[in-house]
Amino acid sequence: MSADPLQWDVVSPFVQTLEVGAQHLDAFGHTNNVVYLSWLQDVAWAHSVALGFGMEDYRRVGAGCVARRHELDYLAATFAGDRLHIATWVAENAGKLDMWRAYQIIREQDRKTVLRGRTHWICVDMTSGRPRRQPPEFVAAYKPALPR
Template identity: 65%
Template sequence: MTPEQAATAFDWDVDRPHLLPVTVTAEHLDRFGHTNNVMYLHWLEQVAWSHSVSLGLDFEAYERLGAGCVARRHELDYLAPTFANDRLWLATWVHENDFRLSMWRRYQIVREADGKTVLRGATQWVCVDMKSGRPRRMPPEFRAYAPWPVRSR
């Protein structure tokens, strides 16, 4: 399945999430035989970076602007286990952005085989100065992170 097919095949929480596929492998499993919870956080970081890069905000852009975003808070709801060989679709979108210091990015992970949502999550990101690490006002280029309208579930 392609990202274009996945965009319409599943019941996403928003109309146009940014999508990235991943396949669970043996290295992702914990001793219970299902995907280790730490892997989900790793994947959420991957899809967040993929989305940021697609908006023209890669790490080099952060350096050029002198500002970047760091995680302040994560909220993860594990809804169903996943196992080796499961193909998952990672989805993300910016839910809120105050265009000053912080934004909330939301996530949804869907298992391709049955269309089941296996995780929902959110991260609060804070804009920081790249040299000092202190919070700073977002540069105008971060307007690319304007949130999309969210459908009610």
């Protein structure tokens, strides 16, 4: 990677890096849209674990988060061999029933943002599956990132 820093939308996002492989491509020869969603789910889960909330932690507090809506803007195609930096952060959280998580994917070779997206997450009771207010532990851990 060059010395030129990546231009994230927020200060200090959670980032994972991967290389696009042949298995990620669709019939058009570029990364399949469903693959991007899978990568976003993976980075969101890794970020949650890094914040102290894996599945066992959800069970311990009796609450978890489920996706309600995804909004994805595909800004440029990516291809086999492209090295991608996939970032996520909590974008909005008023500490009630829901929160928004944002994503940005930057291609390393040209520093281009190739995807921006958001997911609307709903806090649910781990036993009933019904929506519930976020426990205090969630409010403390899932704080919105600072904009750049």
